[in-house]
Amino acid sequence: MTAVALAFAVVLAAAAVFVLRRGRRLSPHQRAVRDVLDAADALEDRLRAARAEIQAVAGEHGPNPVGDAMREMLRQRLWLRDHGHDATPEQLAGVRDAIDAARGRIEHQLERIEEARAPRD
Numbered sequence: 001m002t003a004v005a006l007a008f009a010v011v012l013a014a015a016a017v018f019v020l021r022r023g024r025r026l027s028p029h030q031r032a033v034r035d036v037l038d039a040a041d042a043l044e045d046r047l048r049a050a051r052a053e054i055q056a057v058a059g060e061h062g063p064n065p066v067g068d069a070m071r072e073m074l075r076q077r078l079w080l081r082d083h084g085h086d087a088t089p090e091q092l093a094g095v096r097d098a099i100d101a102a103r104g105r106i107e108h109q110l111e112r113i114e115e116a117r118a119p120r121d
Helices: 002-024 029-059 066-085 089-117
Strands: none
Touching: 002 066, 029 066, 029 089
């Protein structure tokens, strides 16, 4: 009887592992949405780190690329919340491209700040 119970437990454990692994697989659409959200999270982290640097050089009254990028990111997150479930792969790629472009603009601004801070010979 013990061997039967052990065999049953092994089969049950194997079935549980199979079900758990199968449940973790994401569809291409789910992966695309996750990638967009990951890009938005990375941009938000970068913006928080860059905000103080940009304001130190540009001041409070100059152009606000951080605020602009934060608003763009929020627009994309709201769009994804409202339309992500039925968005086409092309639409999701467009959202991702917009987030990447906003990150590129911030990186460009940070490069300009670095250049302005660098001592001139």
